[in-house]
Amino acid sequence: MQKTGPMSIKIPRLLIAELITHAMQDDPNECCGLLLGVGDEAVEIHRMSNVDRKPISRYTMQSGELVAAQEKLKETGREFVAIYHSHTFTQGYPSKTDIANAVKVAAISTRHVIVSLVEKSRPVVRAFSINGDAEVTELVVETDGQPYRASD
Numbered sequence: 225m226q227k228t229g230p231m232s233i234k235i236p237r238l239l240i241a242e243l244i245t246h247a248m249q250d251d252p253n254e255c256c257g258l259l260l261g262v263g264d265e266a267v268e269i270h271r272m273s274n275v276d277r278k279p280i281s282r283y284t285m286q287s288g289e290l291v292a293a294q295e296k297l298k299e300t301g302r303e304f305v306a307i308y309h310s311h312t313f314t315q316g317y318p319s320k321t322d323i324a325n326a327v328k329v330a331a332i333s334t335r336h337v338i339v340s341l342v343e344k345s346r347p348v349v350r351a352f353s354i355n356g357d358a359e360v361t362e363l364v365v366e367t368d369g370q371p372y373r374a375s376d
Contacts, residue, residue, distance in 0.1 A: 239266055251344075
């Protein structure tokens with residue numbers, strides 16, 4: 225497969241559908257998880273439990289599940305491509321809390337995918353790079369097949 229540029233992330237359409245499904249199943253709570261793959265190309269979703277005290281507006285991954293995900297990476301030779309979560313009542317853009325948390329986990333991944341369920345009938349998937357200096361850059365979401373555009 226063709227390697228994508230530094231300002232993009234490749235998520236196959238099947239995985240985009242899985243992201244939306246996870247967000248809808250956990251609604252009204254935020255869902256969370258990891259995209260696994262190689263480089264900037266996701267090949268698998270690894271769902272995580274949201275154990276935050278306020279899961280309706282925040283997410284915290286269960287630490288034991290994170291350790292299990294790291295073991296899975298060692299076994300499969302894959303990497304963390306991105307961290308994902310949903311926004312059930314807000315647009316798909318990193319909140320101040322999301323940005324602060326992203327800075328803390330920059331060693332795991334600087335790429336973050338957000339599924340917005342503001343319009344339940346039209347979920348929106350967006351991706352961002354958030355570096356250790358809290359700079360947010362939107363990434364192009366590339367797919368296999370027809371391009372995914374959240375505005376469609």
